Amino acid sequence: MPSPLQSSLFDDGPERGIRVVEILDRTKPADKAQIAFQRLVTQIEQQRALLKQWQDYRIRYNHRVSSELAPLQNKLRETRRKMALLLDNLLCQPNGLKGKGQRNKLRQLLVELIQDLLMEKPDAELEAIHDKYSDLTYAEDQGLSMALSQDMIENVFDIDMGDEHGATNADELLAKAEQECRHRIEQELNESDRRRAKTRKGRKAEAAQAKQEQAAKEVTQSVRDVYRKLASALHPDREADAAARLRKTEQMQRVNLAYESRDLLGLLNLQLEIEQIDAAHLTSLSAQRLAHYNQVLREQLTELNSEIESVVAPFVMLEPHSTNIAPDVVDRALTAEVARVALTIDQIKRDLEDFKDSKKLGAALKDFEPGGGIDEFADLSFLMEEFAPFAPPTRKKRRK
Secondary structure, eight states, rough: OOOOOOOSSOSSSTTTHOOOOOHHHHHHOSSSHHHHHHHHHHHHHHHHHHHHHHHHHHHHHHHHIIIIEEEEEEEEHHHHHHHHHHHHHHHTTTTTSSHHHHHHHHHHHHHHHHHHHHHOOOHHHHHHHHHOSSSSSSHHHHHHHHHHHHHHHOOOOHHOSSOOOOOSSSSHHHHHHHHHHHHHHHHHHHHHHHHOOOOOOOOHHHHHHHHHHHHHHHHHHHHHHHHHHHHHHGGGGGGOOOHHHHHHHHHHHHHHHHHHHHHHHHHHHHHHHHTSSOOOHHHHOOHHHHHHHHHHHHHHHHHHHHHHHHHHHHHHHHHHHHHSSSSSHHHOOOHHHHHHHHHHHHHHHHHHHHSSEEEEEEETTTTOOOOOOGGGGGGGGGGGGGOSSOSSSSOOOOOO
């Protein structure tokens, strides 16, 4: 009797039938090809489990970002915006601060704070305040920054992006430059391949190419043979019983899905499930068939690793210094980020009250030196921090 239905090829629930990896774990491989077969099957199962772990965590992560962090990010922006309006109000008061030096310091702090806020999203009121205190308007400042960024990127990548690149900020400009660079490299490689193809002469080259094509056909045929055996056994039109026809329809859908994705391990697991093969079959494969299976499994493992890399990449960017990135590591970092943003909001709220007193604001401005960087302005450095959402794909970089 076939094993009970499982919901997908990747179902690891208690109702699944015995799998290839379990059979191979119980047997001792007879030669190197069998060792490779067993290793590849084990690695694929492990990587599938890892992929599912990250896919499941991504759902939790997105939920936490939207429910915990995003509201705090919005609140933080509004709190920093209130600080900008307060500083503008203090600068508008003729006797609000003592001395020209304090006013210059506060003016520079306000301009930089507003620049950071405007990088997050447009705000006409803040832009007007910025232009009131800055030598360059915000539009002029952005244009100058883009021109400098384009000049640097063109020099680094040795390309000419022209005036019609369509980028609105340095990040977009860099992405377009990288895309153009990849396209150029691909063109050069393709041209190199064409030149090498033209220089190949003689029957040996033609024979080698024909041999490779034949080997590829044989590998594909091995997978097709497994598929045909499953399709022959599970075709629902040959089943008179309605319940059995429904069961085979669902199984055939899984077979088609596995075949379309060249999931050889999934097809073999299905053969085990319907008892089309057994342990003896798996441990007595011919050398040629085993070589074909190993080649397909290597390709399958490579694709699986690429998929994992794609899923994990955004999280690696959030934890670039972690040597062992894992869902629990990212989750702890997210918890710390939520706490940090909440703490910063509380600090700004206290300063919104304190800075209404010009003496307290003057004390905070005491150690700040214009052009010296925000690190020298310890009491108010949190105002200038970049608080972009702690979420994939990237975080904005603070404009220099």
